Amino acid sequence: MEFDVLIVGGGPAGLAAAIRIKQLAAADGHDLSVCLIEKAAEIGAHTLSGAVMDPRALTELIPDWKARGAPLITEVSEDRVLLLSETGARRIPNGLLPDCLLNEGNYIVRLGHVVKWLGEQAEALGVEVYPGFAGAEILFDPSGAVKGVATGDMGLMRDGMPGPNHQPGMALHARYTLFAEGCRGHLGKQLEARYRLREGIDPQTYGIGIKELWEVPTSQHQPGLVVHSTGWPMDKATYGGGFVYHLEERLVAVGHVVGLNYRNPHLSPFEEMQRYKTHPEVRRYLEGGKRLAYGARAIAAGGLQSLPQLAFPGGALIGDNAGFLNAARIKGSHAAIKSGMLAAEAAFRALVDARQHDTLTAYPAAFRNSWLHTELHKTRNFKPYMKRGLYLGALMFGIDQLVFRGKAPWTLHNSADHDTLKPAAECDGINYPKPDGVLTFDRLSSVFLSNTHHEEDQPCHLRLKNDMVPITVNLARYEAPEQRYCPAGVYEIVQVEGTPRLQINAQNCVHCKTCDIKDPTQNIDWVVPQGGEGPIYQGM
Known part of the structure; x- marks a missing residue:
């Protein structure tokens, strides 16, 4: 199938790009074909975020979003930032907080619902939206430029051979392909390696966010309240923090983020x-x-210093596939939308000029001149400071924001998260209490609530480069940390006739990508399973 623009990923960035191209084409009298594929069974099903949303980029994309019924319902009414000890809390006065932690004019949203609404806007403009199709392979033209992607085969057996319900994937060709797979996209990883997009760039650094949605009694519900916290339960040397967001209809989103450099x-x-x-x-x-x-x-x-080169022959990285999230603001949807718009505008101009498969240099140039670059530059030192420990990091970032206003004459650098683990013998164990089934829960009951499903008789989408490394290195040196950093119980060490072996329960995978990031030997490669599989989040 041939298109003018192909977009891989149906999150905020991909949908914003699709909408923007169609808007520009309609305004200029051009008929451009835009196709968007999404690995989830439906648009928004794999979308998960806190989320407090800055509507700035959405307003630029769709100025009348309120009149169109966009699901931005609960405006932030109060900010609270807490420093937690094990039993107490100290509130930091709002007057001492940097601007990045204040949320006046922002909205608490269920981002999956926002993404679903964006999908409806895209389809109304004529975008061909295909959920349930995972981009499995990048396609290249003879010159080495990206010319599209192939979707994955359906109905393969565990050994990789076609089963009775086998359906081959499709080759989708485009003059330009925008990759919007979200954080740690597996095609994005390949593109970074092939085109050396990280040459001279800091490694990306990550956190893992774990979230639950609760329905609470009316007496405990304060619509619009945003609570952020740092400190306990993390130790002072480990970056992390929690959030409690009060939405509409007695709903509360609660979550916790741990920096993967622990x-x-x-x-x-x-x-x-x-x-x-x-x-x-x-x-x-x-x-x-x-x-x-x-x-x-x-x-x-x-942040800014970990963004790769954004464009390459035939395509570009947008949204969190590039890493546009602003960790200091605890927000990324507005950045994803803006990056998608900027790439779309560059692609539109190239299409009008009858170009194809070249490098969209106008996209990174437009980003450098945008408010998004200004915002990310202001908070660029947040994560490097916070890696220095809770108190020192908070103090230094506070000085950076309140004294230098984000314009300090230095930029600190990031290092890779997989390099940071110490041997288990050098670290204290952590005694976690058993779940009570009322307030705290185990992994498997949690995965059940994510509506995760994978056909078990298919090739495993969590691939080991070396089958022995999990035992000879990870178990021997680190006591198999994959059993703990995975939030879905995918990895476990089992004994087979007295010999330890790593068992991979791929059917539990919620597609968080933490294993691909944190594995100390970088031995795990996350690839897409069959299209339509994974979690089905209900407006997370």
Whole structure:
């Protein structure tokens, strides 16, 4: 199938790009074909975010979004930032907070619902939207430029051979292909390697965000309240923080983020999230409530200095596939939308000029002159500072923002997260309490609430480069940290006739990509399963 523009990924960035191209084409009298494929079974099903949304980019894309019924319902009414100890909390006065932590004019949203609405706007403009189709392979022309992607085969058996319901993938060709796979996109990784997009660039650095959606009693619900916290349950040397967002209809989103540069291999981000809910300042919003949904997702947090080169022959990286999230603001949807718009505008101009498969140099140039670049430049030192420890990092970033206003004459640098683990023997173990099934839960009951499904008789989408490394290195040196950093119980060490072996329960995978990022030997490669599989988040 041939298109003018192909977009891989149906999140905020990909849909914004599709909408913008169609808007420009309609205004200029051009008929351009735009195709968007999404690996989830439906648009928004794999979308997970906190989320407090800055509507600035959405307003640029669709100025009358309110009149069109965009699901931005609950405007932020109050900000609270807490420093937690094990039993107490100290509120930081709002007057001492940097601007990036203030949310006046922003909205607490269920980002999956926003993405679904964006999909409807795209289809109304004539974008061909195909959920349930995963981009599995990049296609290149004879010159080495990207000419599209192939979707994955359906109905393969575990050994890779076609089964009785086999359907071959499709080759989708385009004059330009925009990759909007989200954080740690597996095609994006390949593009970075092939075109050396990270040459001279800091490594990306990540967090893992774990989130639950609760329905709570009216007496505990304060619509529009945004609570952010740092400190307990993390130790002072480990970056992390929690959030409690009060939406409409007695809904509360609660979550916890752990920086994946943590050092102690005994640490479990999932268990840290469960402990977080037991703090008096958090549990008071949840007691008597009911947990409705669960999910987890890696978060690109490196900032401006970790952005790769954005364009290459035949295509570009947009949204969190490049890493546009602003970790200091705890926001990424507005950045994703803006980056998609900028790439779309560059692609439109190239199409009008009858070009194809060249490098869209206008896209990175437009980004450098945009408000998004200004915003990311102002907070560029956040993650490097926070890697220095809670108190020192917070102090230094506070000085950076309140004294230098984000214009300090230096830029700090990031390092790769997979390099940071210490040997298990050098670290203290962590005694996590057993879940009570009321406020705290285990992994498997949590995965159940994510509506995750994979056909078991298919090739495993979590591939090991060397089958022996999980035992000879990870187990021997780090006590198999994949058992703990995975929030879905995918990895476990089992004994087979007295010999340890890594068992991969790929059917549990919620597509968070943490294993691809944190594995200390970089031995795990996450690739797409069959299209339509994975979690089905209900407005997460």
